[in-house]
Amino acid sequence: MRLSLNDARRLARDTLVKIGYREDELDSPVAHLMDSEMRGLDYAGFARILSIADRHRKYGPPAQGMTVSRDSPVSALVEGHDQLGYIVGQKVTDLAIEKAEATGLALVGGNDTWYTGMLSFYAEQICARGLVAMIYSNAAPWVAPHGGTEGRFGTNPICFGFPCGDEPVIWDIGTSEIIHAQVMLAKRLGQDLPEGVAFDVAGEPTTDPDAALEGAFAPWGGHKGSGLAMVVQMFGMMAGSAHLPEYMSGFGMVTVAARPDLLRDRAEFEAEVAAYSRAVRETRPVRGGPPVRMPFDRSRRDRAAVIERDWIEIPDEIHARILEI
Amino acid sequence: MRLSLNDARRLARDTLVKIGYREDELDSPVAHLMDSEMRGLDYAGFARILSIADRHRKYGPPAQGMTVSRDSPVSALVEGHDQLGYIVGQKVTDLAIEKAEATGLALVGGNDTWYTGMLSFYAEQICARGLVAMIYSNAAPWVAPHGGTEGRFGTNPICFGFPCGDEPVIWDIGTSEIIHAQVMLAKRLGQDLPEGVAFDVAGEPTTDPDAALEGAFAPWGGHKGSGLAMVVQMFGMMAGSAHLPEYMSGFGMVTVAARPDLLRDRAEFEAEVAAYSRAVRETRPVRGGPPVRMPFDRSRRDRAAVIERDWIEIPDEIHARILEI
Numbered sequence: 001m002r003l004s005l006n007d008a009r010r011l012a013r014d015t016l017v018k019i020g021y022r023e024d025e026l027d028s029p030v031a032h033l034m035d036s037e038m039r040g041l042d043y044a045g046f047a048r049i050l051s052i053a054d055r056h057r058k059y060g061p062p063a064q065g066m067t068v069s070r071d072s073p074v075s076a077l078v079e080g081h082d083q084l085g086y087i088v089g090q091k092v093t094d095l096a097i098e099k100a101e102a103t104g105l106a107l108v109g110g111n112d113t114w115y116t117g118m119l120s121f122y123a124e125q126i127c128a129r130g131l132v133a134m135i136y137s138n139a140a141p142w143v144a145p146h147g148g149t150e151g152r153f154g155t156n157p158i159c160f161g162f163p164c165g166d167e168p169v170i171w172d173i174g175t176s177e178i179i180h181a182q183v184m185l186a187k188r189l190g191q192d193l194p195e196g197v198a199f200d201v202a203g204e205p206t207t208d209p210d211a212a213l214e215g216a217f218a219p220w221g222g223h224k225g226s227g228l229a230m231v232v233q234m235f236g237m238m239a240g241s242a243h244l245p246e247y248m249s250g251f252g253m254v255t256v257a258a259r260p261d262l263l264r265d266r267a268e269f270e271a272e273v274a275a276y277s278r279a280v281r282e283t284r285p286v287r288g289g290p291p292v293r294m295p296f297d298r299s300r301r302d303r304a305a306v307i308e309r310d311w312i313e314i315p316d317e318i319h320a321r322i323l324e325i
Numbered sequence: 326m327r328l329s330l331n332d333a334r335r336l337a338r339d340t341l342v343k344i345g346y347r348e349d350e351l352d353s354p355v356a357h358l359m360d361s362e363m364r365g366l367d368y369a370g371f372a373r374i375l376s377i378a379d380r381h382r383k384y385g386p387p388a389q390g391m392t393v394s395r396d397s398p399v400s401a402l403v404e405g406h407d408q409l410g411y412i413v414g415q416k417v418t419d420l421a422i423e424k425a426e427a428t429g430l431a432l433v434g435g436n437d438t439w440y441t442g443m444l445s446f447y448a449e450q451i452c453a454r455g456l457v458a459m460i461y462s463n464a465a466p467w468v469a470p471h472g473g474t475e476g477r478f479g480t481n482p483i484c485f486g487f488p489c490g491d492e493p494v495i496w497d498i499g500t501s502e503i504i505h506a507q508v509m510l511a512k513r514l515g516q517d518l519p520e521g522v523a524f525d526v527a528g529e530p531t532t533d534p535d536a537a538l539e540g541a542f543a544p545w546g547g548h549k550g551s552g553l554a555m556v557v558q559m560f561g562m563m564a565g566s567a568h569l570p571e572y573m574s575g576f577g578m579v580t581v582a583a584r585p586d587l588l589r590d591r592a593e594f595e596a597e598v599a600a601y602s603r604a605v606r607e608t609r610p611v612r613g614g615p616p617v618r619m620p621f622d623r624s625r626r627d628r629a630a631v632i633e634r635d636w637i638e639i640p641d642e643i644h645a646r647i648l649e650i
Contacts, residue, residue: 074399074430075587105399107430109588132563134459134581148608148617160556162563169559171552203609221546227496227620230605231485234494234598238457238487239588243601254588256459256581262400263434263564263579273559276568280555283473284528292473295552 001319002311009034011322012049018325019053020061021084029086032121037314038306039299043181044118046314050321051184052084052115055248066091073103077239078110082249085116089137092255093122100131100257109239111252114139116157120172120296123161126257127168130266133161137253138236141244143176144216146226149203151216152244154251155179156232163260164273170296175229176217183209183217189317326644327636334359337374340650344378345386346409354411357446362639363631364624368506369443371639375646376509377409377440380573391416398428402564403435407574410441414462417580418447425456425582434564436577439464441482445497445621448486451582452493455591458486462578463561466569468501469541471551474528476541477569479576480504481557488585489598495621500554502543508534514642 003011012030017023037045056062063082068091070077076095080088092110099106110116119135126133139154157179159172177197186193187209198212199205206212219226237243241252260269283292306312314322328336337355342348362370381387388407393416395402401420405413417435424431435441444460451458464479482504484497502522511518512534523537524530531537544551562568566577585594608617631637639647 070588072429072587074428077588103399104397105430105432107583107587132560145605145608145617147610147614148605149611150608152605152608160559162556162559169555171556173549173552203612221550223618223620224498224550225546227498230494230601230620231487231496233601234485234487237597237601238585238594243597244604256583258432258581260563262397262432263395263402269563272562272568276555276559276562279569280470280473280477283470283475283477285472286474287528289472292470293548295548295555 001314001316003314004311005034005038005307008037008046008312008314012046015049015322015325016052019056025087028090029084032086032090032117035121035303036118037312038303040302041118042315043179043185045312046318046322047185047188048115048117048181049325050188050318051181053325055114059249068095074099074105075107076109078108079240080111080113082112082114085110085113085137085251085253088113089116089119089122089253092253093125096255096257097126097129097131100259101129104259104262105257107254107256109252109254111236111240112250113253114248114251116251116253118172119157119159120161120170120299122255123159123170123172124168126255127161127163127170130163130270131257131259132163133159134256135159135253136232136235137251138233138241139180139245139251140247140249142180142213142217143219143229144199145230146219146223149199149216153229153233154236155217156229156236158228158232162273163266164270164277167274167277167300168296169273169277169294170299172296173220175220175225175232177220178217180217183212187213188321189315326639326641328639329636330359330363330632333362333371333637333639336647337371340374340647341377343650344381350412353415354409357411357442360446360628361443362637363628365627366443367640368504368510370637371643371647372510372513373440373442373506374650375513375643376506378650380439384574393420399424399430400432401434403433404565405436405438407437407439410435410438410462410576410578413438414441414444414447414578417578418450421580421582422451422454422456425584426454429584429587430582432579432581434577434579436561436565437575438578439573439576441576441578443497444482444484445486445495445624447580448484448495448497449493451580452486452488452495455488455595456582456584457488458484459581459583460484460578461557461560462576463558463566464505464570464576465572465574467505467538467542468544468554469524470555471544471548474524474541478554478558479561480542481554481561483553483557487598488591489595489602492599492602492625493621494598494602494619495624497621498545500545500550500557502545505542508537508542512538513646514640
């Protein structure tokens with residue numbers, strides 16, 4: 001189903017209101033879901049709304065009462081009280097920006113939440129204020145450590161952002177071979193997973209999304225990538241997450257924002273980042289290969305194209321289930 | 326050549342003094358080099374002393390006059406003025422600890438330096454004070470980005486540390502398939518590199534260390550790992566490094582230290598990290614595989630064994646060249 005961006009935005013908003021969210025808390029979540037769709041990350045767009053609806057069907061209506069504690073000039077903790085991560089993550093971001101602008105450096109945690117979304121969405125906001133961003137967000141233990149077959153960390157995204165005028169450098173990855181939302185989308189569409197990305201509950205390799213959801217996903221990047229995922233898990237724990245949180249609740253996140261002028265003139269730093277981006281894009285490619293890209297180049301280009309054409313395509317199965325809500 | 330730890334320590338210290346270092350600045354560099362040898366990272370131990378000597382043969386005697394600027398309650402910049410990275414890195418670490426203990430959070434940069442060593446050496450010190458560590462250190466562009474064949478970043482280590490009594494969790498990796506010191510060691514020992522880790526100056530794959538040093542190393546971890554290496558490069562730039570520093574000078578580093586009690590009671594956090602470490606080690610291994618390890622488990626065990634037996638083995642070629650100095 002093809003929808004104009006405005007129609008898609010309205011559909012996302014109306015659906016979340018039907019699920020039980022308040023109009024006045026939806027600006028950031030809707031912008032976030034739309035951003036995922038516009039960047040071509042379909043598993044994190046409208047498909048995610050279905051996952052949010054499923055979660056509320058199981059655990060009751062949206063929570064209220066997010067609070068801020070442990071407030072200091074350089075830090076704060078946003079206690080989610082089971083609030084949706086898109087909302088908690090936005091509050092963490094707002095506080096990190098506010099404190100870093102005032103003192104130069106801030107570390108803000110969020111906890112007792114679920115589905116923090118694409119960390120690049122927050123990093124872009126931090127970079128737009130001329131700040132460097134470091135963001136870590138843990139989740140339930142769906143992913144096995146290197147050499148293991150049982151979940152010990154989430155698909156744990158990690159993200160860094162560096163300000164650079166209108167083209168900040170954003171690096172945002174999931175630390176598993178496949179992310180939870182991709183498995184959920186494969187399940188919804190009745191598709192198999194690729195080989196080598198999941199184990200079933202007995203520890204044997206599987207390509208079945210249901211078996212993978214009962215078992216564990218494989219980590220990305222061997223022992224190095226597996227270690228990075230554990231790092232993210234421990235940042236979540238620093239914010240108050242249990243070390244092995246329950247399925248779809250009790251996740252944590254930590255955001256660090258820093259003013260570059262703690263160490264160097266901001267304009268000079270941004271010029272250096274711009275020069276670096278050019279140097280990377282001009283690298284001689286491997287024989288016969290495409291031009292080298294900077295992180296986020298593809299997302300930025302895809303999003304600009306979608307905004308220009310002013311429509312997105314949503315799989316009919318997903319659209320039909322959204323309308324059911 | 327087998328040396329007792331005391332003899333090895335004395336040899337390292339005497340050799341660095343011969344090269345031109347002052348006795349009173351050598352405690353940390355000697356401990357650092359010894360730590361690398363004791364952990365079995367031979368390329369970063371005595372072999373590194375030869376590389377330091379080579380560098381001074383080319384660029385003159387050790388620099389003096391490291392200074393601290395841009396001092397704030399949460400930050401500082403250590404300007405190396407071409408001082409050895411082992412010394413600059415220690416100063417950065419000391420300041421990060423001091424400031425984070427006082428304010429809860431600190432970001433300290435170092436620049437105009439070279440050879441910052443194993444970041445885990447600094448992270449262990451930060452964790453020993455009950456602080457969380459994030460450390461990024463860039464270098465000259467020896468490594469090609471994913472899909473490219475020309476150097477655009479260093480073998481850029483990145484390290485995170487989480488306090489946990491006597492067993493902090495330390496994750497410390499190089500973001501290339503092979504690190505510079507390993508190529509230098511292969512060159513010194515007349516060995517080939519493995520397949521797939523380097524390009525020659527024309528952009529073709531090579532296993533010859535000399536050709537690799539003229540060309541570029543391959544990144545680790547495909548586009549994700551390549552992006553992480555760029556992140557580290559940009560942190561170096563934040564501290565004042567040029568975006569493509571010259572061979573063996575002008576490197577930068579950034580260290581962030583944070584008190585866990587910004588977000589959570591320290592003892593409770595350390596207990597959670599300990600519980601997590603146990604849960605990871607108890608993960609069911611892949612069929613027929615060895616037990617799952619936490620990052621740093623092997624280093625900690627190897628080092629304890631070396632301290633127990635009280636000797637290290639240094640390749641005769643390396644030992645002979647050390648004695649020449």
